[in-house]
Amino acid sequence: MRQRSLTALAVAAAVAVSTAGCTVERHWGGDTAKAGSGKAKVGLVTKTDTNPYFVELRNAAAKAAKANGAEFSALAGQFDGDNDGQVRAIENLMQQGVNTILITPSSSTGVLKAIQDARDAGILVIALDTATEPADAVDATFATDNFAAGEQEGAYVKAALVGADPKLLMVDGTAGASVDTQRHGGFLKGMGLEDGAPQIKGHTNANGDQSLAQQGMENLLQRTTDLNAIYSMNEPMGRGAHAALKARGLTGQVVLGSIDGGCEGVQNVKSGQLAVTVMQFPRKMAEQGVLAAVDYAKTGKKPSGFVNTGSTTITDKPLPGVESKDTAWGLQNCWGGTE
Numbered sequence: 001m002r003q004r005s006l007t008a009l010a011v012a013a014a015v016a017v018s019t020a021g022c023t024v025e026r027h028w029g030g031d032t033a034k035a036g037s038g039k040a041k042v043g044l045v046t047k048t049d050t051n052p053y054f055v056e057l058r059n060a061a062a063k064a065a066k067a068n069g070a071e072f073s074a075l076a077g078q079f080d081g082d083n084d085g086q087v088r089a090i091e092n093l094m095q096q097g098v099n100t101i102l103i104t105p106s107s108s109t110g111v112l113k114a115i116q117d118a119r120d121a122g123i124l125v126i127a128l129d130t131a132t133e134p135a136d137a138v139d140a141t142f143a144t145d146n147f148a149a150g151e152q153e154g155a156y157v158k159a160a161l162v163g164a165d166p167k168l169l170m171v172d173g174t175a176g177a178s179v180d181t182q183r184h185g186g187f188l189k190g191m192g193l194e195d196g197a198p199q200i201k202g203h204t205n206a207n208g209d210q211s212l213a214q215q216g217m218e219n220l221l222q223r224t225t226d227l228n229a230i231y232s233m234n235e236p237m238g239r240g241a242h243a244a245l246k247a248r249g250l251t252g253q254v255v256l257g258s259i260d261g262g263c264e265g266v267q268n269v270k271s272g273q274l275a276v277t278v279m280q281f282p283r284k285m286a287e288q289g290v291l292a293a294v295d296y297a298k299t300g301k302k303p304s305g306f307v308n309t310g311s312t313t314i315t316d317k318p319l320p321g322v323e324s325k326d327t328a329w330g331l332q333n334c335w336g337g338t339e
Helices: 006-014 052-067 083-096 112-120 146-160 178-191 210-223 235-247 263-271 282-299 327-333
Strands: 041-046 071-076 100-103 124-128 140-143 168-172 200-205 229-232 255-260 276-280 305-308 311-314
Touching: 041 052, 041 083, 041 282, 052 071, 052 282, 071 083, 083 100, 083 112, 100 112, 100 282, 112 124, 124 282, 140 282, 146 178, 146 229, 146 255, 146 276, 146 311, 168 178, 168 210, 168 235, 178 229, 200 210, 210 235, 229 235, 235 255, 235 263, 255 263, 263 276, 263 327, 276 327, 311 327
Parallel strands: 041 071, 041 100, 100 124, 124 140, 140 305, 168 200, 168 229, 229 255, 255 276
Antiparallel strands: 276 311
């Protein structure tokens, strides 16, 4: 781990997000606002501050904090996987004297020491979106049940094949990441398959990135074009897979599914680039996290365990046995903007 210094902390603070009625000032040497004091001081640490999903989560948290009279600060890693940046952000928020930290950990294990330091200082720590390993490294987790979301995607793709034997390519995220593992496993369960099944014709890891997904899919298509189904772990990777399929004129023969529920992803379903997406609800995660922080500041009561914030299948081609909503509903409930 890189040496941490006041200079590095200042750099991390520079990416803090300020919103009306909220604060991002650093309070060096400040005491943590005590639980039960009634004064909620909430800090948010996201994986990045540019991904639309985390922008939505940050904005929702800021709005909820303002509505409930809480002070609010937001920091982020510089890139997905920036564990050191998140550690510095946690240290910075502790210096500010927050009594709750909400965090979407870049790695389920990469920031555990910093989280424990915060908890030892009396700070409530809640994971949003991504669980830690072990889960009880934080006080509570408010997130999508990612295994269930993957299972929803798989169930739809299987139904859309109408009994045909799957010929599947899989576009995974970051190897070893909990969200990737859970969605991958859930999808296979929904399809009625297991890892290593002969119906799986290939897979690629694209780290959530659209360009990497397109390159990976192009490589897979050089090996075989005899396929009828594609799993993508999130919508940017789904778009990358679609671009590779389109270049080879294969879009009409493939059922392509994804997970996220961003407004752009819902538009992709509406336009036919994706057959289905499974929507998650970052706004709900953020709001519930802030409300728990406010309650903790007032009463000292901590939430515990895993709180599932839900997921909904979005498609304009509903299928028997698969509960879903159409894209009109999806566009009313999606997060982020469209390009």
